[in-house]
Amino acid sequence: MGKIDLKDKVVLIAGGGKNLGGLLSRNFAAKGAKLAIHYNSDSSKAASEETLKAIKAAGGEGFLYQADLTKVGNITKFFDETIARYGGVDIAINTVGMVLKKPFVDTSEEEYDTMSEINSKVAYFFIKEAGKKLNDNGKICTIVTSLLAAYTGLYSTYEGMKAPVEHFTRAASKEFGNRGISVTAVGPGPMDTPFFYGQESDDAVAYHKSASALGGLTDIKDIAPLIEFLVTDGWWITGQTIFANGGYTTR
Numbered sequence: 001m002g003k004i005d006l007k008d009k010v011v012l013i014a015g016g017g018k019n020l021g022g023l024l025s026r027n028f029a030a031k032g033a034k035l036a037i038h039y040n041s042d043s044s045k046a047a048s049e050e051t052l053k054a055i056k057a058a059g060g061e062g063f064l065y066q067a068d069l070t071k072v073g074n075i076t077k078f079f080d081e082t083i084a085r086y087g088g089v090d091i092a093i094n095t096v097g098m099v100l101k102k103p104f105v106d107t108s109e110e111e112y113d114t115m116s117e118i119n120s121k122v123a124y125f126f127i128k129e130a131g132k133k134l135n136d137n138g139k140i141c142t143i144v145t146s147l148l149a150a151y152t153g154l155y156s157t158y159e160g161m162k163a164p165v166e167h168f169t170r171a172a173s174k175e176f177g178n179r180g181i182s183v184t185a186v187g188p189g190p191m192d193t194p195f196f197y198g199q200e201s202d203d204a205v206a207y208h209k210s211a212s213a214l215g216g217l218t219d220i221k222d223i224a225p226l227i228e229f230l231v232t233d234g235w236w237i238t239g240q241t242i243f244a245n246g247g248y249t250t251r
Helices: 019-030 042-057 072-086 109-133 156-179 202-211 220-230
Strands: 010-014 034-039 061-066 091-094 139-143 182-188 240-244
Touching: 010 019, 010 072, 019 034, 019 042, 019 061, 019 091, 019 220, 034 042, 034 072, 042 061, 061 072, 072 109, 091 109, 109 139, 109 156, 139 156, 139 220, 156 182, 156 240, 182 220, 220 240
Parallel strands: 010 034, 010 091, 034 061, 091 139, 139 182, 182 240
Antiparallel strands: none
16 A cells, blocks of 8 residues: 555544543644544543644644544544545544443442443444445554453453453454455553543552553553554554553563
8 A cells, every 4th residue: 555644634533632642633633634533521621622722733634522422423423524524534543441440349330331331332333433434445443451461350341341342343354354444453551641540549550650561651652653553554454452561461
């Protein structure tokens, strides 16, 4: 296929307003792409608006879309609004996720259902919609977790609900491959963002920092280039889950 030029490509990012998603949005815009940036709640609004402001200040183009993606119709609307504005979608990235650190025996049915919806259901229907709406030779990437390769307790609903995404990724890559669409998943280690710290005690943070072979938590600046590669020149990699965690876990 040759080197992929991002100029005027359309990149749609679920959870694209802050943290890793926000960095990806800025990076893609800087390379000439048009951005469709989703965020979920009012608590993410200010950071998402800052991301869009930075993109426009640098001469880029993009728009914000606020919605609860556990309602599948909102995923459809996100793609449809992007296509109405820009004529199509070339790259679709889903960074949405929720962590719950809790003992198995203390986890409620409500918590189970919430974790399932955010980590599995959204991922499934995001990939489905991308498969229906992406331009030929498009790219799909989902953020999962390196805990998929861990032997640990307390994260049963988080790693358990992210695990199906590996299978979704394989199945979708087979089904969409005849259109030149590659489908991947990336499992970062614990990332040095507010997403991580809310669930962890000081002792646990210290452990996670010491557990990677290369030392420290995962920096989003080390993950973003890998995702950018997979959805551009690395398109020949498909159906795979890549663990990018500094040696935190491996298979």
